[in-house]
Amino acid sequence: MADQLLDVKGLNCPLPILKAKKALKEMPMGATLQVVATDPGAVKDFEAFCRTTGNELVESKAEDKLFTFVIKHTA
Amino acid sequence: MASNPLYIVLCSGEHEKIQMAAMMASVGAVSERPVEVFVSMNAVLAFAKGSTPEERYRGGTFSDLLKAKHAPDAITLFQQGKELGDLKMWACSMALDVQGWELDRLEDDLFDGALGLTRFLSDAENGQLVTL
Numbered sequence: 600m601a602d603q604l605l606d607v608k609g610l611n612c613p614l615p616i617l618k619a620k621k622a623l624k625e626m627p628m629g630a631t632l633q634v635v636a637t638d639p640g641a642v643k644d645f646e647a648f649c650r651t652t653g654n655e656l657v658e659s660k661a662e663d664k665l666f667t668f669v670i671k672h673t674a
Numbered sequence: 675m676a677s678n679p680l681y682i683v684l685c686s687g688e689h690e691k692i693q694m695a696a697m698m699a700s701v702g703a704v705s706e707r708p709v710e711v712f713v714s715m716n717a718v719l720a721f722a723k724g725s726t727p728e729e730r731y732r733g734g735t736f737s738d739l740l741k742a743k744h745a746p747d748a749i750t751l752f753q754q755g756k757e758l759g760d761l762k763m764w765a766c767s768m769a770l771d772v773q774g775w776e777l778d779r780l781e782d783d784l785f786d787g788a789l790g791l792t793r794f795l796s797d798a799e800n801g802q803l804v805t806l
Contacts, residue, residue, distance in 0.1 A: 613701045614746055620704035620758045651677060651705040674706075 601633035601669050602626065608637045608665070615641050616648050619670065623654065626672050631657065634668045641666050679708040679801030681794070687716025689733030689748075691806040693740060696751035698804065703759025708801075711752070712794045713785075714766030718773060721749070721765075721780045749781055756784070764789035 605622050607615040615636045622632055634645070642659060645668045649656040653674030660667050680702045684695040695711060702709040713721060720730050727747065731737060755761040765780060767788040777788055795803075 611745070613697050613751065617700055617704055617751070617754050617758065621754075624758060648705055651707065653706070 601631040603630065603632050605632055605634045607641075608635060610636070611638050612640055612644065616644055619645070619648070620652075623670065623672050628672055630672050632670045632672065634670065636666045636668070637664060639664075639666070641668070645670070677705075677707045679710065681798035681801050681803045682709065682711045683794075683803065683805040684711055684713050684717045685715035686806055687720055687732065689731035689737035689740065691733075692717060692720050692731065692748045693745065693751075695806050696748035696755075699761055699763075700751040700755035700759075703755035703761035706759065708760040708762075709755065710762045710764065710794070710797065712764050712766060712789065712791070714769045714791070718765060718769045718775070718780070721784065723779055723781050749784070752784055762786045764794060766791065 603622060603626060605618060607618055615634065615638060619632065619634050626632060642661065645656060645659065649670060655671040655673045656668065657671050658667070658669035680698070682695050682699060684692065686692070699709045699711050752763065763785045765777060765785050765788045767790050770776065770788055777785060
């Protein structure tokens, strides 16, 4: 269970990333953010986002055109 | 995690190119990449303070689609990039002079100042330069 949920269903690039960044910025270090998206591009986008920002992508899964990510605020 | 800075020269007034610049700038900035945008030529007009989206954004087929699908406003994307990351925006001093404008004619809280092309290109030697 993540500490915070971010629903970005229906939003396209770059809004899921921008909203995730904004949410992470307001969360304490070590907290986890669950992001639920419908943009298929979000899978690779969140991989790259976590790699470049140094945050940890704890989970990434696709189910019925719904993409869920759990990001741990580590940077 | 510092990475190679991104420098964007935005000189087109086309909606599609302004939108792309805003997307690149905001995503780059929130990905911990320093971004600087140099706005010149027709692009300056799109940043006029108080313009309506209809006045601001003119383009082709994709511009119509972006408006119909309510894509995020380019000015808002630039603002979010500044709020969430290291994004600087510069207005071309030559373009302002030719247009007869001062910085206060442009949208508030967006531009870090007016700059000459020579200085911008000099800074850009340390990063990746994209022109739109």
